[in-house]
Amino acid sequence: GAVVSQHPSRVICKSGTSVKIECRSLDFQATTMFWYRQFPKKSLMLMATSNEGSKATYEQGVEKDKFLINHASLTLSTLTVTSAHPEDSSFYICSAGASGRYPYEQYFGPGTRLTVT
């Protein structure tokens, strides 16, 4: 149980284009989903928290207009990187938490490696 999928696993895009990343909880309903980014040899940095049906809460310093998050259902959240630039190249990882499971456990998707050329 507690399987989270993420798609695509790897994407290369040109500077100025937008990229959408999907995160799905496969065997449970995710009341809350989280989006992280991780630079090489660095720890996870929380970008935003989203609850199903409401606006995402962004961490300080994260541009909400650049990183659009939608959590339309209890099993799907999407992150869109708009007008991507090379500095947005990173490993993006989603996680999901569920009510009814042990409090505050988060289960991570396999991640999406974004390269902006």
Added chain:
Amino acid sequence: QKEVEQNSGPLSVPEGAIASLNCTYSDRGSQSFFWYRQYSGKSPELIMSIYSNGDKEDGRFTAQLNKASQYVSLLIRDSQPSDSATYLCAVNSFTGGGNKLTFGTGTQLKVEL
């Protein structure tokens, strides 16, 4: 600023030995604590959660929590080369935006043959 501190390592142990990983945290109000394992190039995998003071064992893993000292540890018995990874300590905190995990920078573990 809520902080979670870990020694970055690398921590090298011989195969079959006990690996001891440590973590301290600053938020006294934290109630939930987690250990994640992350292999290079992969996403984190939850291996242990602990909520009460004392020890919690699961197979070769034992998590230890001391809230008075704000200290969490993970012991790995009979370490195997496949345990070589970065271990992330995570602590739950409640902010205006809801519950979220704060991660340490991770300790790299190397299990040598």
